[in-house]
Amino acid sequence: MKKTINTIHAPQAIGPYSQAVSFNQLLFISGQIPANPETREIVIEISEATHQVMKNLGAILEEAGSSFSKVLKTTIFLTDMGDYKVVNEIYASYFDEGIYPAREAVQVSKLPADVKIEISMIAHI
Numbered sequence: 001m002k003k004t005i006n007t008i009h010a011p012q013a014i015g016p017y018s019q020a021v022s023f024n025q026l027l028f029i030s031g032q033i034p035a036n037p038e039t040r041e042i043v044i045e046i047s048e049a050t051h052q053v054m055k056n057l058g059a060i061l062e063e064a065g066s067s068f069s070k071v072l073k074t075t076i077f078l079t080d081m082g083d084y085k086v087v088n089e090i091y092a093s094y095f096d097e098g099i100y101p102a103r104e105a106v107q108v109s110k111l112p113a114d115v116k117i118e119i120s121m122i123a124h125i
Contacts, residue, residue, distance in 0.1 A: 009059035011035040014112065020060050022125055027064045031077065031120040032056040033112060042113055046083045050090040053119050058094070066123045068094050073122040076105040083116060091119075 005020035006012075010032065013019060020029040034049035035042050037056065043049040061067055076091070078084065084105060092100070101121075111118050 005060060005064045007059050007063035009037055009063070010056040011037050011040070020064060022064055025125045026072075027061070027066050027121075027123040027125050029057060029060050029121040029123070031075075031118040032060070033115045033118050035113070035115075042115060044116070046116055047086050047090060049115065049117050050087050053117055054091065054094050057119060057121055061121075061123060064123075064125055066125045069096060069099070070124040071095070071101040071121050072124060074101050074103045075120045076103065077108050077111060077118040078105060079108060079111055079116050081105075081107045087117060 003022045004018040005022055005027065007019065010019055013030070017030050020027055032053050033042070034052040035056070036052065037059070043052045058068065076087065078087065095101070
């Protein structure tokens with residue numbers, strides 16, 4: 001059964017989409033940007049922005065009864081591939097070493113709210 005997942009501990013959707021949708025023990029998390037869910041403030045500096053995105057994703061995973069250890073696939077969108085190394089190091093710290101999800105990282109010309117990073121995930125529940 002399809003179910004929407006929503007938590008106040010991650011930024012609320014700014015369009016016609018859900019924070020996440022679960023279906024048959026799979027969790028599809030919409031792209032998260034570096035917005036503080038309490039203040040709505042956008043984090044600019046790339047290392048802090050990456051941590052904020054991962055915290056937002058973690059809150060959604062937790063709300064759905066999942067965790068970073070159950071993430072199967074991620075997509076990282078960056079506006080500057082020059083940020084790749086910093087993002088990669090921070091991203092890796094949220095997973096058990098050597099047990100990383102499948103992933104792609106792509107550079108895009110622009111992201112919502114002019115952020116530098118957005119990450120989406122698919123996880124098992």
